[in-house]
Amino acid sequence: xxxxxxxxxxxxxxxxxxxxxxxxxxxxxxxxxxxxxxxxxxxxxxxxxxxxxxxxxxxxxxxxxxxxxxxxxxxxxxxxxxxxxxxxxxxxxxxxxxxxxxxxxxxxxxxxxxxxxxxxxxxxxxxxxxxxxxxxxxxxxxxxxxxxxxxxxxxxxxxxxxxxxxxxxxxxxxxxxxxxxxxxxxxxxxxxxxxxxxxxxxxxxxxxxxxxxxxxxxxxxxxxxxxxxxxxxxxxxxxxxxxxxxxxxxxxxxxxxxxxxxxxxxxxxxxxxxxxxxxxxxxxxxxxxxxxxxxxxxxxxxxxxxxxxxxxxxxxxxxxxxxxxxxxxxxxxxxxxxxxxxxxxxxxxxxxxxxxxxxxxxxxxxxxxxxxxxxxxxxxxxxxxxxxxxxxxxxxxxxxxxxxxxxxxxxxxxxxxxxxxxxxxxxxxxxxxxxxxxxxxxxxxxxxxxxxxxxxxxxxxxxxxxxxxxxxxxxxxxxxxxxxxxxxxxxxxxxxxxxxxxxxxx
Amino acid sequence: xxxxxxxxxxxxxxxxxxxxxxxxxxxxxxxxxxxxxxxxxxxxxxxxxxxxxxxxxxxxxxxxxxxxxxxxxxxxxxxxxxxxxxxxxxxxxxxxxxxxxxxxxxxxxxxxxxxxxxxxxxxxxxxxxxxxxxxxxxxxxxxxxxxxxxxxxxxxxxxxxxxxxxxxxxxxxxxxxxxxxxxxxxxxxxxxxxxxxxxxxxxxxxxxxxxxxxxxxxxxxxxxxxxxxxxxxxxxxxxxxxxxxxxxxxxxxxxxxxxxxxxxxxxxxxxxxxxxxxxxxxxxxxxxxxxxxxxxxxxxxxxxxxxxxxxxxxxxxxxxxxxxxxxxxxxxxxxxxxxxxxxxxxxxxxxxxxxxxxxxxxxxxxxxxxxxxxxxxxxxxxxxxxxxxxxxxxxxxxxxxxxxxxx
Numbered sequence: 001x002x003x004x005x006x007x008x009x010x011x012x013x014x015x016x017x018x019x020x021x022x023x024x025x026x027x028x029x030x031x032x033x034x035x036x037x038x039x040x041x042x043x044x045x046x047x048x049x050x051x052x053x054x055x056x057x058x059x060x061x062x063x064x065x066x067x068x069x070x071x072x073x074x075x076x077x078x079x080x081x082x083x084x085x086x087x088x089x090x091x092x093x094x095x096x097x098x099x100x101x102x103x104x105x106x107x108x109x110x111x112x113x114x115x116x117x118x119x120x121x122x123x124x125x126x127x128x129x130x131x132x133x134x135x136x137x138x139x140x141x142x143x144x145x146x147x148x149x150x151x152x153x154x155x156x157x158x159x160x161x162x163x164x165x166x167x168x169x170x171x172x173x174x175x176x177x178x179x180x181x182x183x184x185x186x187x188x189x190x191x192x193x194x195x196x197x198x199x200x201x202x203x204x205x206x207x208x209x210x211x212x213x214x215x216x217x218x219x220x221x222x223x224x225x226x227x228x229x230x231x232x233x234x235x236x237x238x239x240x241x242x243x244x245x246x247x248x249x250x251x252x253x254x255x256x257x258x259x260x261x262x263x264x265x266x267x268x269x270x271x272x273x274x275x276x277x278x279x280x281x282x283x284x285x286x287x288x289x290x291x292x293x294x295x296x297x298x299x300x301x302x303x304x305x306x307x308x309x310x311x312x313x314x315x316x317x318x319x320x321x322x323x324x325x326x327x328x329x330x331x332x333x334x335x336x337x338x339x340x341x342x343x344x345x346x347x348x349x350x351x352x353x354x355x356x357x358x359x360x361x362x363x364x365x366x367x368x369x370x371x372x373x374x375x376x377x378x379x380x381x382x383x384x385x386x387x388x389x390x391x392x393x394x395x396x397x398x399x400x401x402x403x404x405x406x407x408x409x410x411x412x413x414x415x416x417x418x419x420x421x422x423x424x425x426x427x428x429x430x431x432x433x434x435x436x437x438x439x440x441x442x443x444x445x446x447x448x449x450x451x452x453x454x455x456x457x458x459x460x461x462x463x464x465x466x467x468x469x470x471x472x473x474x475x476x477x478x479x480x481x482x483x484x485x486x487x488x489x490x491x492x493x494x495x496x497x498x499x500x501x502x503x504x505x506x
Numbered sequence: 507x508x509x510x511x512x513x514x515x516x517x518x519x520x521x522x523x524x525x526x527x528x529x530x531x532x533x534x535x536x537x538x539x540x541x542x543x544x545x546x547x548x549x550x551x552x553x554x555x556x557x558x559x560x561x562x563x564x565x566x567x568x569x570x571x572x573x574x575x576x577x578x579x580x581x582x583x584x585x586x587x588x589x590x591x592x593x594x595x596x597x598x599x600x601x602x603x604x605x606x607x608x609x610x611x612x613x614x615x616x617x618x619x620x621x622x623x624x625x626x627x628x629x630x631x632x633x634x635x636x637x638x639x640x641x642x643x644x645x646x647x648x649x650x651x652x653x654x655x656x657x658x659x660x661x662x663x664x665x666x667x668x669x670x671x672x673x674x675x676x677x678x679x680x681x682x683x684x685x686x687x688x689x690x691x692x693x694x695x696x697x698x699x700x701x702x703x704x705x706x707x708x709x710x711x712x713x714x715x716x717x718x719x720x721x722x723x724x725x726x727x728x729x730x731x732x733x734x735x736x737x738x739x740x741x742x743x744x745x746x747x748x749x750x751x752x753x754x755x756x757x758x759x760x761x762x763x764x765x766x767x768x769x770x771x772x773x774x775x776x777x778x779x780x781x782x783x784x785x786x787x788x789x790x791x792x793x794x795x796x797x798x799x800x801x802x803x804x805x806x807x808x809x810x811x812x813x814x815x816x817x818x819x820x821x822x823x824x825x826x827x828x829x830x831x832x833x834x835x836x837x838x839x840x841x842x843x844x845x846x847x848x849x850x851x852x853x854x855x856x857x858x859x860x861x862x863x864x865x866x867x868x869x870x871x872x873x874x875x876x877x878x879x880x881x882x883x884x885x886x887x888x889x890x891x892x893x894x895x896x897x898x899x900x901x902x903x904x905x906x907x908x909x910x911x912x913x
Contacts, residue, residue, distance in 0.1 A: 304795060327798030336796065344796040349789045354782065359797030362779055375777045 001159035009056035032206035080153025090138035143174035172498030251280030259312035270296035272482035285473035335419035339430035348404025388417035409440025549894035557887035593879035600873025601866035624865025626819035631846030633815030641788035646706025648840025649713035654820025657683030662741035681817035688813020696802030772854035
């Protein structure tokens, strides 16, 4: 099946999310759609999938114009989509999930479970997916759940498969397996549109690379292009992917975490007797696939999550701090960049000035200047904000702009500006560049390295992006199921790290 | 001992999990709060328009012309116009200026009544709005007002103090009683995770019945030589809020309380460090926690301060009534205040304006009744206005506005 998008234009108010986009996908091709967050990739795919109606342009399948009023039409036309967040029901089996919405029935409207099971088995065998139709979704690893999503699409005879950021939740090994699956599907004539911002994956698997910037197709790149070339094309200017760093000047232990256990929201043990020692002037990275307890570890260090009773200690410069409140920890030593900045790091409805004040104590020397007789000093607020905007290169119309209106990268810069301006010895940064444009990634990484080099801050970096970990870390601690599998030097190979991320001790 | 601790932990974790997912009520409030000026104005226009249709459809004079509608449609039309003129004209006459007044004093009486009746709505509305901005859905102003009334009535009927001091003490006691009653809500939410909607509704009943019991009991608040009806003595002269124009008009210094309250509210919520933290909790509780704010404690303070505003409204009511006090003195202000807060978009200016509008409704409804139009229509108009503000798609569809303008 040949898919063609011709002159697709989609506007949201004044914003042109897709501007006259042309894209042809030949049968059996893997086309990679490369672009920064907000470039318009997802909008384009949502138009293709019938979730949005385009304001202009046409979708053609085998040179016939089609009109999708909803995802149902798109599915019937042979387009399948695997979303970044899986649309699976955890308490149903694989077969039930695959059949959902398209259930084979027996006489009297009863669901034909055997037929559903057979369908899963047939597809699974054909592509070597190795998926048990009777397993419950909640018992399956994320990588297998993703295969279930693919099976779901294939069971509806998808001839064009859209994969939206499919590797965000996978280990490097699972990513390799996914790529093998993609190649095999392509060999069988299924076309794949692969949306990502990870350059390495694009280079590895794509037949063609289409780069989108600011809603427009800026061109096609060859699969043999280098990462820098691809990044420059995405951003529209020269990009340096390497972070400059001074030689390591490791100081004394500043923060040590001693055998702590923490439960997650569902009451499961998410961090299990974990220990770490963080030195001044180093970046210790916690690598691992998302959902292995990193979030809970960070929240425990900040004080947002209680330690399991009698489970251990968090020690800052020889003093046990686990009984301190969040406020007290922030005041004493800690700066914290949370992984979900919209939820924990910012108030979208507040402007930049107000967000820079978010966790400022009004009691200390720095905080006192913001308040006069209980009232916030508007002039100081403004001047401080303008300083931060200049220093952190926050692209905005002014200090009164709402944080919610900023791009991901600029939001993160607001958070960083705030956290770095507060006095601190320990910087805890979680997923600092998630949802951040390539240009800002460069800047944010430099800022983190500056903390290490110029302030001798002890930096604890939590990241699921292996590239980021390798770029910044002095030491890498790999976390798996609530434990540290091992702490290895920064020179460790990707392959070894990948194995460790799957829980295999080196 | 340890079991007790566990229970407390459990309650806390329940409290925090209950607060993690924003419930429907707060989503609706947030949506209403984001309503722009255009949407509010259109809602008011539309509310009056539909009120007009009700007036016309069910008016006897108009209905009697239906028989001859096809032979003489002009008659129906004229009758309809007359009803509208009587109804909304009566509203204006009763609330702003009455050209048919006996003398100049009577002509201007309506506007003073509007201000007098608006004052408690504004004060209680400010209190409600404060909790909205902290992310709480407080519908307990009624109970808080009633408790404030109990305190004010106690001081004004059972305590002897000199002129001036008496009034000030009564106001302060009303504010404190209400604030404590409000703080209970915050405390229960913080400690047990109980939802404030349920707690406030139940505490309204408790307060009302408690006040009735006080008013019924001879040793407590029941009037001297009182019979079976729960009613207090008239407030002492020394405790009454002074009127602004002597005996000429009923309007008293309560309106200045309302102006002061609006200013304090603006200062607190838009300029102060405390208000900044209140808003932080209201907008994003999770970020507030991460910023080291004790969210539970914020709830308690916010409820107490909110209720203090309601307490001012209580003082306004209890210290301006010349007869004895009965429970009916709360005059549904607690609920109307919710509407005022929503219509006013939670800003001091907006609430002041909305309070005046609803004060005008209250002042004008007797005049409407005299004009032969049932004043319940105003209740319908009030409800419709809020309905339209709460349902942007309705307004959008009606006026065919593009998305951006309705926001």
